[in-house]
Every structure is written in structure tokens, then in C-alpha cells.
Amino acid sequence: MSAARQLPRVAVVHDLGSATPGDILAAAHRLCRPVFVADFEGARRGMDRGALSQYGEVVDVTGAGPERRSALVREAGVDGVVTFSEYQLAETSRLAADLQLPCHSTALIPVLIDKLVQRRILDEAGVETVKIAVIGADPQAALARVGAPAVIKPRIGAGSLHTVRVDTPEDFLSVCAALPEGWEFVAEELLEGDPGVAGPFWGDYVSVESVHTPAGSRQVCVTGKFALAEPFRETGMLLPATLDEETAEAVLALDAAAARALGIRYGITHTEIKLTAQGPRIIEVNGRLGGYVPEILRRATGVNLVRAALEVALGREPAVPATRYRDVTYQYFLSPPPLAGRIREVSGADELRTLPGVRTVELDAEPGRFVDYRDGTQSHLGVVYGSAPDHATLQTIAKSIAKTFRPGFDVTTGTRA
Numbered sequence: 001m002s003a004a005r006q007l008p009r010v011a012v013v014h015d016l017g018s019a020t021p022g023d024i025l026a027a028a029h030r031l032c033r034p035v036f037v038a039d040f041e042g043a044r045r046g047m048d049r050g051a052l053s054q055y056g057e058v059v060d061v062t063g064a065g066p067e068r069r070s071a072l073v074r075e076a077g078v079d080g081v082v083t084f085s086e087y088q089l090a091e092t093s094r095l096a097a098d099l100q101l102p103c104h105s106t107a108l109i110p111v112l113i114d115k116l117v118q119r120r121i122l123d124e125a126g127v128e129t130v131k132i133a134v135i136g137a138d139p140q141a142a143l144a145r146v147g148a149p150a151v152i153k154p155r156i157g158a159g160s161l162h163t164v165r166v167d168t169p170e171d172f173l174s175v176c177a178a179l180p181e182g183w184e185f186v187a188e189e190l191l192e193g194d195p196g197v198a199g200p201f202w203g204d205y206v207s208v209e210s211v212h213t214p215a216g217s218r219q220v221c222v223t224g225k226f227a228l229a230e231p232f233r234e235t236g237m238l239l240p241a242t243l244d245e246e247t248a249e250a251v252l253a254l255d256a257a258a259a260r261a262l263g264i265r266y267g268i269t270h271t272e273i274k275l276t277a278q279g280p281r282i283i284e285v286n287g288r289l290g291g292y293v294p295e296i297l298r299r300a301t302g303v304n305l306v307r308a309a310l311e312v313a314l315g316r317e318p319a320v321p322a323t324r325y326r327d328v329t330y331q332y333f334l335s336p337p338p339l340a341g342r343i344r345e346v347s348g349a350d351e352l353r354t355l356p357g358v359r360t361v362e363l364d365a366e367p368g369r370f371v372d373y374r375d376g377t378q379s380h381l382g383v384v385y386g387s388a389p390d391h392a393t394l395q396t397i398a399k400s401i402a403k404t405f406r407p408g409f410d411v412t413t414g415t416r417a
Contacts (some may be wrong), residue, residue, distance in 0.1 A: 008079035010313050011059070013037045013092045014052065017085030018270075018291040019306045021055035024084070027294075027306035032314060035059060035076050037069075037095075070098040080313030082267070084289050084306070086158040089113055102266050102315045104287055111262050112287035113156050115186055118262065125261035127254070128282040131189040139176035142187045148172050149190040151232070154183050158286070161376040163232045165190065191283065197275035198242045201395050203227045205283060206241050207290055208255040208271045209297065211308050212264050213317055219252050220303060221323045223293060226398065229335040234377045236332040236384075236398075237292065239300040240325045242391055243275075251280045258285050268309050291377065292331055295385070300329035328388045332401050333380040334365070340372040341411040343381075348404040355400050357393070358386040365407055381407060 010032045012024055019027075021036065028034050034056045040049055041062050052058050059076050061069045073081070073095055081101050083092040089109055096103030110117045115132070122128040133142040134155065143150075152175055153163040162180060166172040172187070179185055193204025203225030210219045224241030228234065243251065255271045262285060270290030272283035294306045301323040308318040346365045353361050365381035373379050384401055388394035 007031070007033050008314055009033045009035050009077060010080040010082060010310050011035050011037050011073050011076065011078040011095065013081065013083040013085070013088040013095065015039075015083070015085035015088045017083065017088070018289040019084035019294055021052060023294060023306050024310075025055045027304050028310055031307060032080070032310055033057070034310075035073075035078055037061060037073055037081075039063075066094065070095055074099055080310070080315070082309050082313040084309070086113065086286065086288060089287055102313065104264070104266055108263060108287070112264075112285065115153070115155055115188075115284060118285060119188070122258060122261055122282060125257075127257045127261045130191070130281070133187050135176055135179070135185045135187055139173055142176075143169055143172050146187045146189050149192075150187045151190055152176065152179070152185055152187050155186045156184070158291075161378070162374055163376060164374075165231045191274040191276055191281050193274055194277040197247060197277075198224065199391075201227070201398075202238075202242050203235075204276075205272060205274045206243065206251060207237075207293070208251060208269075208273060209290065209293055209305060210255060210259060210269045210271070211305070211312065211318060211320055212259065212266055212269065213312055214265055215317055217256060217259050217264070218320055219255060220305065220320055221297060221301070222248050222251055223290075223296070226332065230338045230373070232376070233335055233373065233379065234333060235335050235380075236330060237296055238328055238330040238391075238394060239296055239323075240328065247275070247280070251275075254280045254282065258282055267312055268305055292383070296329055296331050297323075299385075299387075300325060328391055328394050330384075330386055330388065330394055330398075332384040332386075332398055333377070334363075334382040334384065334401075334405050334407075335380050336371045336373060336407065336409070338373045339409060339411050340374070341370070341409040343367050343369045343371060344408040344410050346381075346405075346407050348406045349382075351404045352384055352401060355386075355397060355404065357388050357397055358384055360385040371409070381405075 012034045014036045024034050037059045039062050059072050081096045093104045093106045093109050119132045131146045133145040135142045148169050149167045207223045222241045224238040226236040268289045270286040274281045274283050298304050311318040361384050363382040
């Protein structure tokens with residue numbers, strides 16, 4: 001029997017997420033064989049079966065009901081199940097329960113994906129109290145409970161999709177009247193960031209990446225951020241963060257308290273934390289790897305969280321070494337202005353590749369592409385990957401990137417009021 005056939009098999013429930021098939025295959029080297037489970041009609045981003053099959057075996061569950069999906073995955077003889085997609089957490093948990101494999105319990109899924117449920121548990125545990133209300137058919141009632149300024153966002157969602165800040169009661173009601181159909185929205189009180197905590201140039205929030213097994217939880221790193229683009233679009237991240245030791249310890253303590261309160265025992269979490277004048281505050285705890293985090297962490301420290309997630313899925317205790325940094329590693333997202341329209345032209349892309357410290361430039365900015373800033377972080381036009389000797393140099397590089405990349409647009413609609 002070949003070594004490949006002796007390896008355990010892990011079902012990867014695939015969809016829009018934070019790890020590419022190539023990253024998953026590389027992370028699985030000599031550990032396991034990934035078996036991609038995919039619904040080619042229900043996926044959030046178009047997937048091609050032929051393209052996916054280049055990375056490993058594919059179990060096609062398109063059109064199958066829950067029982068049939070479980071049967072197909074069981075027939076594949078898998079030893080673990082995992083997802084890197086927010087949208088497949090519930091399905092992955094259901095499959096794991098049917099196959100009696102380690103994963104988030106089905107009872108935990110609402111806690112991880114439902115912002116209202118998560119806020120209530122954190123409040124009851126004394127970890128975090130943030131006013132929140134379902135908007136529903138009576139926006140006035142939600143406004144009375146939360147007040148303004150506030151953030152309006154989908155109750156279940158990711159990537160800042162359809163997330164908007166409102167500063168006055170009039171803005172609140174106007175935005176509510178224009179919310180897209182087919183979604184349930186919540187309003188949360190706005191957590192005001194303090195730009196002095198991480199530094200005026202940098203984002204007023206961070207994330208914490210953690211690994212959880214029944215043996216305990218381990219926090220891997222605090223990931224720094226570039227400043228948000230309007231309204232709440234991520235524009236990139238950096239390692240190490242710019243926090244002082246005391247603030248970093250407070251951030252880690254808050255993350256650990258949230259994980260205990262929510263009852264997380266398996267997998268990877270990505271916790272977003274706001275840096276306020278009153279101390280760190282929870283934005284949300286996500287029950288999977290954060291988007292783009294595996295690449296920057298692996299490049300900065302050698303730690304592979306995709307591999308760690310596969311190990312946890314197999315019931316193993318992953319070895320995650322302490323992080324050490326030689327320089328400042330970054331990803332800079334090429335974010336469009338707050339508009340909706342088609343790309344007319346792109347200039348400056350070649351110049352980006354010549355900037356000091358730039359390693360790779362990935363562009364998704366072909367003329368004719370329709371871009372809508374309300375799609376959140378996924379509306380970005382590309383990513384610049386690189387490193388710098390220190391944070392001051394990175395600040396200079398980031399300013400150069402923003403000045404160099406110059407897309408033009410034919411605007412079809414203006415900014416949302």
C-alpha cells in the first residue's frame with residue numbers, strides 16, 4: 001500500500017472561505033488526503049468541479065438532501081471533517097455529528113454564526129455588553145434600544161457585507177428602509193475606536209487567532225490591521241501588530257474569556273477586537289480561520305494554521321510553536337472608493353511591483369468588472385504582499401501603494417446615505 005493511501009482522509013466542506021484548495025493541499029502534505037465536499041449550485045462563489053478536482057478527490061453533493069450528503073461523505077471513508085468557510089460551519093457540524101467526528105457541536109453553531117445569540121451569551125457571562133437589536137419590521141424599536149451612532153449589519157454574514165455605520169436617528173431609519181430583502185439585520189451600538197492605541201496610521205482593531213482542542217485553547221498571535229475603508233472594509237493586515245505589551249495582554253485575555261464563555265472546544269477561531277479608550281472590546285468571534293490570515297502568518301512565522309485545522313479535525317493535538325518575527329510582514333488590500341460602478345481603467349499596477357519590499361501583487365481589477373463597496377472586504381481589487389524592516393517603513397510603503405495604484409470607474413450609483 002502506498003504512503004498516500006495510508007494517510008487519513010479529511011473532508012473539506014468547500015465554499016467561499018479563507019483557505020484556497022492549493023493552500024489546503026500544501027498543508028495536508030504527509031498529514032492527510034483532503035476530500036473536497038462541494039455543492040456547485042449553492043456555493044457563494046462560482047466553483048468549477050474540474051478545477052477543484054485538480055487538488056484532490058471531490059464529493060459532489062449538489063442537489064442532495066442532508067441524509068444523502070452524509071451518506072456520500074461516509075462512503076468516502078473520511079477520518080475528519082473541516083471547513084474554512086463561514087457559510088459552511090453549520091453543514092460541517094451536521095456532517096461531523098452524523099459521522100461521529102470531532103468538530104464544533106451543532107448546538108454551538110448558532111453561538112458562532114448568529115451575532116444576536118453570540119452577544120447575548122457574552123453579556124450573560126459578563127465578558128462583553130453591547131446593545132443589540134433585531135431590526136425586523138419595526139426599525140423604530142431597534143433604534144430605541146440601540147440608539148445612534150450604531151452599526152447595521154446582517155445577523156448572519158461575513159466580510160463586512162452590507163455593513164454600514166449610521167450616526168443619527170435619521171440615518172438609522174433611512175438605511176433600514178433601503179436594506180436588501182432576504183436578509184435579517186441587526187443593529188449594534190457603535191464601538192468607538194481610539195486611534196492612539198495602535199497608532200494614528202493603523203487600524204483601531206486587531207484580530208486574535210487561536211487553536212482549540214479538548215486539551216485547552218492556545219492563542220497564536222495578535223494580528224494588526226491597516227485602517228478600515230468606508231464603511232467597514234478591511235484594507236489589510238500586518239504582523240507583528242503595533243500594540244504595546246500591556247494592551248496585547250489585555251487583548252489576549254479578552255479573547256480567552258470569550259472562548260471560555262462561548263464553550264469553544266475544537267478548531268480555529270478568529271476573534272476581531274476593537275481598540276477603544278476604555279480598553280479592548282469584542283467585535284465578533286468567528287468559528288473558523290480568518291480570511292487571508294493563514295498566508296500572512298505562515299510567511300511571517302512559519303506557523304501553518306490550515307495544517308493545524310486539519311490536525312484538529314483528525315482529533316490530534318497540533319504543535320503550534322511560539323511566534324517570532326524578524327521583520328514586519330503585511331498584506332495590503334487594494335480597496336476601491338466607496339462607490340458602485342464598472343472599472344474603466346487600471347494604472348499603476350506595474351509600478352506596485354517595483355516598490356521596496358513588495359513580494360507579490362495579485363490583481364482582480366480587469367476593466368469591465370462591476371464593483372460595489374457594499375459587498376464589503378470582498379470588493380477589493382487585489383492584494384499586495386510584502387515585508388518591511390519596521391512599522392515606520394511599512395507606513396511609508398503603504399502610502400506609496402495607495403498613491404501608485406490608480407483605478408478609474410464609471411459610476412452607476414453613488415454612496416449609500
